[in-house]
Amino acid sequence: MFASSFPVEVLFGIYLGVLTGVLPALIAGALGFAFKYFTDVSIPGFGVVVLALAVAGVNGGLLALADNQILNAEHSVALVVAILVVLMLTLYAHAQGDKLGSTAPRRLTLQSLAERTLSTDVVEL
Numbered sequence: 001m002f003a004s005s006f007p008v009e010v011l012f013g014i015y016l017g018v019l020t021g022v023l024p025a026l027i028a029g030a031l032g033f034a035f036k037y038f039t040d041v042s043i044p045g046f047g048v049v050v051l052a053l054a055v056a057g058v059n060g061g062l063l064a065l066a067d068n069q070i071l072n073a074e075h076s077v078a079l080v081v082a083i084l085v086v087l088m089l090t091l092y093a094h095a096q097g098d099k100l101g102s103t104a105p106r107r108l109t110l111q112s113l114a115e116r117t118l119s120t121d122v123v124e125l
Contacts, residue, residue, distance in 0.1 A: 020082065035101070
């Protein structure tokens, strides 16, 4: 094969990072929300990075089984960029999950929602 230029490798790395980073980002966001909502404790960033690399490694391994060209030495720049994209997506999703977990109402029940009615000043008859 022919060697690709640096910008093409960076774009390929962004593509691979987004492709393999969606699932780790969803998992990290959900775990960040759950921990913050139920325990009021945030998961440390290092734990999120380890989790993201593990899940992205499984995703990348399955992707490499489908296409062996990804693992060539000429794509080393793309792999480094892909890892960085996965980590950025995961840390962003974790931060958003933490923020959502801290701002979500805790004492909300269906009965309290049913008891709320509109004011007669608002409703036109």
